[in-house]
Amino acid sequence: MTTITEAKVLITCPGRNYVTLKIATSDGVTGIGDATLNGRELSVASYLRDHVCPLLIGKDPSCIERIWQYLYKGAYWRRGPVTMTAIAAVDVALWDIKGKRAGLPVYQLLGGASRDGVTVYGHASGEDIPGLLDEVGRLLDRGFRAVRAQAAVPGVGTVHGVPEGQRNAGEPAAVERPLVEGWDTGRYLNWVPRYMAMVRQEFGHGFHLLHDVHHRLTPIEAAHLGKSLELFRMFWIEDPTPAEDQEAFRLIRQHTTAPLAVGEVFNSIWDCQYLITERLIDYIRTSVSHAGGISHLRKILSLAELYGVRSGAHGAGDVSPVSFAAALHVDLSVQNFGMQEYMEYLPPCQEVFKTTWSFEDGLMHPGDAPGIGVEYDEEAAARFAYDPKYLPVNTLADGSVHDW
Template sequence: MRITDYELFEVPPRWLFLKLTTSDGTVGWGEPVVEGRAKTVRTAVEELLDNYLLGEDPSAIEDHWQAMYRGGFYRGGPVLMSAIAGVDQALWDIKGKTFGAPVYELLGGKARNRVRVYQWIGGDRPRDVGDAAREKVDEGFTALKMNATPEIRSVDNPRAVDDAVDRIAAVREAVGDEVDIGVDFHGRVSKPMARRLAGALEPYDPMFIEEPVLPEHNDALPDIRASTTTPIATGERMYSRWDFKEVFESNAVDVIQPDLSHAGGITEVNKIASMAEAYDVSIAPHCPLGPIALASCIQVDACSPNTLIQEQSLDIHYNETSDVLDYLADPSVFEYRDGYVDIPDGPGLGIEIDEDHVRDQTGGVDWHNPIWRHDDGSVAEW
């Protein structure tokens, strides 16, 4: 069996799908994308496939991963690692289908029967979070996540902190103490404001505070972690086990959030999860993306003893024209019950892509994240 063909599909709201085809007609799907940089990643995927993978046996996944990563003198970063991630997902999908087994079986088997998921509320500039929280809990979710703030100055006034407190207070009042609330700082917050916000939010018992500082300031995480009892989560903008090594060794985090479409795919994130387990760190994969990325996450979640919870993008504020279930032939595979999703038991990634719908939706996608500015006109973190 050899890899004989591939196609790439840019589809709304902001996703890139990869279809790999083998000489015996087996098809594997991957989701290689950097949100807002789909065309750039598309080119990287084409380079990997045209220059190396076409004509190769798809079964040697570890060797292919090493060749794609180490075969270039310049390596790492969001574009290359996202391209590798999507190719890797598709290779695992093919391998699972070849053996008639879910990917998790090929990784050692299940460590659980279902995976807890959380639901986003409130949007980019968080608002109306109390009502939204109550609605999602009524739908059966037991964990929520919200942005902590809109744009915020490097040293902001007490009102900015009070507004963040008011929002989480409204959610806590609406849902009570049996629902978990993740609070995403989104890398918008400076080191001094991160410490102030962490202390102010602590009485409302967040499940975690996410990305309290940008990854280029991960050296500040140990001090932030020491200043609060709230668990610290980060990792959506970290792309390999070598990026995560520093935060493990510095005892800086409690939950890591690698993205299966950015951090090298199933092969790499499975290794990152094992590294995290050795440091008593939980994993909650980042996934505000499409169904292929989510299916890949769940395969790793299934066989990782330290999985805490899984992000998923149903009804997320980015999904204005299409949603995660629209591209599936059988959307029930991601049916959420009591705050959990069952682990798909179909071969490969366990999902069937509705290729006709993918082709109907392809083209015309030009999503880019907004450029926010402070009152003085300077660029703010989004």
């Protein structure tokens, strides 16, 4: 019987921090999984190194579901971002191994392709409306069929914590201590419809338009925003309110027909069960790396399919190319695919992660290399030392902390 002989945690920072799990088997096959949790990377690294990796030695790598349940149920303290990110890394690495041993890309193991390619959306962010329009035009010229539009609110500050000059560089985390940013909901609600109108006026309705609220509104404020954006035929409004209060989405639904997307901070099927079964959302944004890997994400999407909810997986720069490639395999195979987020990685990243995916005419494909189609260059990774970073913190004018 083939067994797992080694499991090691690799940390690198080619532009931003990534944690990678590498598993080796007794027949010489290796697989990799993404264990990155933005701003809390070392927590997952420790969880894997100190608690999970020793338990993997000697296990049969082909028993993916059994190992998943062993790590989930066996820990007793279930769920949560650290645990589920660690399990996801193991799960994706085992799918990578299974694909390599079978000589097939992972999407073929998941039932084959349901479509020719995966529609992705790019990020267009600007300090002002002209800057935003330039970015939208740049993405459309490159062939994107969908664009997320964000512009800094005048007098408030940055766009979701992205530093100056790095609008499309993968949303780096903040500096060694959390950057404190300001927020003003009233200005935001007045501003967004203005620049969405300019985007549609400039470029028309021949592409999908998306917007990320980043959990910053109350339910009634989110309803007001959705109603004000209906004229611009949004593909979705993302994370309108903090998702802990799931019943809040019912109120939003009562006041707007704008499609709703949520879930990038969810970690399990239990986090989104109510939203899906009550049809309170249109797109579920759980990611491979933060929701237990390919195995668990498939279960979430199978539930979602029964209720007409489609996928919209998180794919910003805080997931490594390993996780993004795994997402493409799932996207290509599931019937209820909706949209895939895609942020181009910082140039040093390509030195560490060698990918096989392709982008053409707004569609991406994971490629047909066995496994997930990503190789990790340990020598290159060693050149980029871990760099402690944190995500920003939002405050209102009176100094009180607000959702970022």
